[in-house]
Amino acid sequence: QKDGFRFFMEKEIYEQSDVVSDCMIGRLKDKEINFDEIDSSILEGIKEIKICACGTSFHAAITSSYLFERLSKIKCNVEVASEFRYKDPLLTKDTLFVVISQSGETADTLEALKMAKKAGLKSLVICNVNNSSMTRLADYTILTRAGIEKGVASTKAFSTQTVVLWMLSLYFAKIKGSIDEQTLQKELKALREVPKTLIVESKLHEKCRRLSKRYLHGHGFFFIGRDVFYPLALEGALKLKEISYLHAEGYPAGEMKHGPIALADPELFTIALMPENMLYDKIKSNVEELSARDSTICTISPLDFELSDDFIKTQKLEHYMLEFFEMLVVLQLLSMEISIRLGNDVDMPRNLAKSVTVE
Numbered sequence: 001q002k003d004g005f006r007f008f009m010e011k012e013i014y015e016q017s018d019v020v021s022d023c024m025i026g027r028l029k030d031k032e033i034n035f036d037e038i039d040s041s042i043l044e045g046i047k048e049i050k051i052c053a054c055g056t057s058f059h060a061a062i063t064s065s066y067l068f069e070r071l072s073k074i075k076c077n078v079e080v081a082s083e084f085r086y087k088d089p090l091l092t093k094d095t096l097f098v099v100i101s102q103s104g105e106t107a108d109t110l111e112a113l114k115m116a117k118k119a120g121l122k123s124l125v126i127c128n129v130n131n132s133s134m135t136r137l138a139d140y141t142i143l144t145r146a147g148i149e150k151g152v153a154s155t156k157a158f159s160t161q162t163v164v165l166w167m168l169s170l171y172f173a174k175i176k177g178s179i180d181e182q183t184l185q186k187e188l189k190a191l192r193e194v195p196k197t198l199i200v201e202s203k204l205h206e207k208c209r210r211l212s213k214r215y216l217h218g219h220g221f222f223f224i225g226r227d228v229f230y231p232l233a234l235e236g237a238l239k240l241k242e243i244s245y246l247h248a249e250g251y252p253a254g255e256m257k258h259g260p261i262a263l264a265d266p267e268l269f270t271i272a273l274m275p276e277n278m279l280y281d282k283i284k285s286n287v288e289e290l291s292a293r294d295s296t297i298c299t300i301s302p303l304d305f306e307l308s309d310d311f312i313k314t315q316k317l318e319h320y321m322l323e324f325f326e327m328l329v330v331l332q333l334l335s336m337e338i339s340i341r342l343g344n345d346v347d348m349p350r351n352l353a354k355s356v357t358v359e
């Protein structure tokens, strides 16, 4: 059932445009956002959002923390579920407890949810599997409608989670009155463009395939970005690690000078996310610093950047979240093509399981 694709991961990358459209049906309306699963009472008495998740779902969580603070104006913090469990967390009832999970079965995330329930917090799960342990337990469930994800490396689960969270941040913003109508309409317009942005252009895929041959060795990769492109960098690095077994780290671009830049040399590969609509000049100067130290640099950007060794040109888009989704596809394709060249089993990477139901 790979429908002519070489791997399920490839099929699932290509499916993202359609599943994201499905995930918006009945939610993204003409002039507003609506979720049948919840209503405005979800925010009654709530001052803060706390999110727990693991792996790729954790990266969606970090991405959303920027959106909840920027758009909904609600304080939001995010924790890896396995850390949260044993730190004797302080839980107060003015916190909406959110868990994000593709499977709804991840042991650490499930346990975090149980702890929050026990402490009497309102809980919400963003999940892809209906009737999973987490959806049975949480007070509210929003399904991501990504369909079955077979590749161990998560792709469409992440894009649908991120879209749901973006819509949710706007829904909360509307309830709280923290967004003006003009900004809301601008955000909704951008949301409508997401499925189009996720269509995989054959030229872009071919570019990633050709470039992949230059990135099969070296002593490590740094994926760098700022704002929501930082969790996207984490996700790019995780994808590469999982299926290529190369060492990769995601890093906030502005932090490189506080240590990691010491590693820079031609064998250190920097994959720089340089969106036009989010802190372009800042990331540019971070990349210039790495270039001056001879790191080999691959930039992903709609704007030409003369210092890069390799360049993946993305479309000019009006909203940074649209750039986020296009760059996500680039990172997924790049890691998949590197893995294929290395002769790995893309769908069944060593040492990994699709659902981690043990601690």
Ligand code: F6R
Pocket (backbone or CB within 6 Å): 054, 055, 056, 057, 058, 100, 101, 102, 103, 104, 105, 106, 109, 152, 153, 154, 155, 238, 242, 354, 355, 356
């Ligand atoms: C990465 C990946 C894992 C999962 C993590 C959480 O590609 O698939 O990191 O994201 O195990 O799983 P869920 O979302 O099912 O809780």
